[in-house]
Amino acid sequence: MIRRRRAAQPPPSGPEHPGLLLHPATPGSGVEPGDDDGAPPRFTDGPADVLLRRLELTVRRRLDGLLQGDHLGLVPGSGSEAGDSRTYHPGDDVRRMDWPVTARTQVPHVRETIADRELETWAVVDLSASLDFGTAKCQKRDLAIAGLAAVGHLTVHGGNRLGAVVTTGERVDRYPAMPGRLAAERLLRSVVATPRAASGRRGDLAAALETLRRPERRRGLVVVISDFLGDSDWERPLRGLSARHEILAIEVVDPRELELPDVGLLTVVDPESGQTLEVPTGDAEFRARFAEGAQKQREQVGRALRRAGAGHLRLRTDRDWLMDVVRFVAERRRAGSGGASR
Secondary structure, X not given: OOOOOOEEOOOOOOOEOOOEEXXXXXXXXXXXXXXXXXXXXXXXXXXXXXXXXXHHHHHHHHHHHHOOOOOOOOOOOOOOEEEEEEEOOOOOOHHHEOHHHHHHHOOOEEEEEEOOOOOEEEEEEEOOHHHOEEOOOOOHHHHHHHHHHHHHHHHOOOOOEEEEEEEOOOOEEEEEEEEOHHHHHHHHHHHHOOOOOEOOOOOOHHHHHHHHHOOOOOOOEEEEEEOOOOOOOOXXXXXXXHOOOEEEEEEEEOHHHOOOOOOOEEXXXXXXXXXXXXXXXXXXXXXXXXXXXXXXXXXXHHHHHHHOOOEEEEEEOOOOHHHHHHHHHHHHHHHOOOOOEO
C-alpha cells in the first residue's frame, strides 16, 4: 500500500520548496481552461491583503446567502442556556420537560435551550511541505487557508474567540484566541505570511495537537486542517483533545493523490523526504494499484477520525470547496450532534 502521495518534481528555486501548481489547462489536471468557479485565491498570484479581501467577500457572499436563518453553524449540540417553552412533540427529550408550564396549562411542554454564545475555537493548521502541492484549481495550502477563513466566519460572532496553532515541520507558531472579526482577519494574514517549509522536512501534526492539550484550555471547538498524510501518530493526541473539546477535522485532498493520469514515465519527488521516484503512469495495472492504495489510506484516515470522535469534512482542490462546507454544515444542523462525516 502506498503510504504517502508523491508531489511532482518542482523546478529548482533555491532551498525553499515552492510546491507545484499546474496551469488549469494542463492535461490531466481535471480542470477545463477558464473553469475557476469555486476555487479559493492562489496566494502566490498577488498581494496577500488583496487576495484575503477577495476570499472574505466570497465567503460572506456564499455562506450568508446559503445559510440564512437560526442555525448553530459548526458547533454541535443545543446549548445550555435556558430558552422559551413549547408544546411537547413525540421524540422530544423528556429530561427537558418544563413541569411548571405543564402544570399551569395542563398540556405537556418542554424547555428549549439557546446555544452557548461565547465559544473558544482553536484551529490547528498543517502547512507542511506536502500542502505545497496542487494540480487542479489551487494548491492544498490555499485550500487550507480558505478552510480557516470559513471556520472564522462561522464561529467568530457574539464574543466568540478564535486562535490558531500553525505547524510547518520547521516551526510551530501559536496565535492566542481573540474575539472579533478584526482579530480573525489579522490571524489569517499571519497564517498566509507563514514561510513555506524547506524540502526534506517532515510535518509534525501530533506535536501541534499536543500544544493544545497542555496546559488544558476551556472547553470549546478544535478544528484540525491537514492532509493527514504520513504517519498516524496524530490520532492519540486528537483522541485526548476530544475528551474535552468538540473536534472538527478538515481533510485537504488533491485528485492526483487519489488517482494518476496516463502521462507516461513521470519523475516525482516526496516534498517531505526529498526522495525521487520514476512512476510508470502508462501502466494501467500500476495506476489501479495506486488508486487502490490511495483509497485504503483515505479510509484509514476516516476511521481514525471517527475513533477520535471528530466530525470529518473533506475539501478537494478540484471541487467547489464552499459548497462542500455548506453541505457539511447543513448535515451537522440536521444531525444536531458531532461526528457527521462526508
